[in-house]
Amino acid sequence: MVDYQELPTTSRVWIYQSNRAFSDAQTQEIEKKLHQFVAHWQSHGAAVKAWAGIRYNRFVIFVVDEAHEAPSGCSIDSSVAIIKEIEQAMEVNMFDRLNFAYKVDDSTVESADREDFSVLYQSNKINDSTIVFNNLVTTKADLESKWEVALGTSWHANMV
Structure with a gap:
């Protein structure tokens, strides 16, 4: 696994959100599993240059330098399989x-x-200034600048 900072801003991102927060112990266990997976992640026999981790004890994030080696359908399927294992466990x-x-x-x-x-919105427990997470971002640059956004400027506003 490469260091997150080493990956270019054009790197591809996948975000999986848990419906509840993981405990600190669960987060450590999941991160160990993710690091093992990424260390051996391959596409057509070539190593995938990637980082994986957890943010806020809730979001599992994969960041892949597609310019180095783009993950194939089968390698993407293997990352989904890891998420399903986490989900079940x-x-x-x-x-x-x-x-x-x-x-x-x-x-x-x-x-x-x-x-x-x-x-929550109708009862003013959250409002247009509440920070929401746009898990549809697709690049590292967008993860860093458009993932955490105010509800009022997000697509989430269409859901309230």
């Missing part, structure tokens, strides 16, 4: 795209399904 849902994460404070992230998210 930790008893979480990592594939619900209508589970929206938002910041409560600088280090606490909560999530809600679409209906509950709308109720």
Whole structure:
């Protein structure tokens, strides 16, 4: 696995969000699994230059330098298989795209399904200034600048 900082801003990103936060012990266990996976990740027999990690004890993120070696369909499938293993082992849902994460404070992230998210907004428990996570970003540059955004400027605003 390469250091996150070594990857170019054009690197491809995949984000998987858990419907609940992992404990610190679970995060350490998952990160160990991710590091082992990335250390052996290959595409057509060539090593994939990548980083994987967890942010906010909730988001599993893969960053891949496609200019070095673009992951093939089979290698992408193997990364999805790791996420499914994590999902099963930790008893979480990592594939619900209508589970929206938002910041409560600088280090606490909560999530809600679409209906509950709308109720939170209507009851002013979250507002246009609340930071939400745009898990649809596709590059490292966007991860760093467009992943954490104000609800009012995000596509999430269409869901409230």
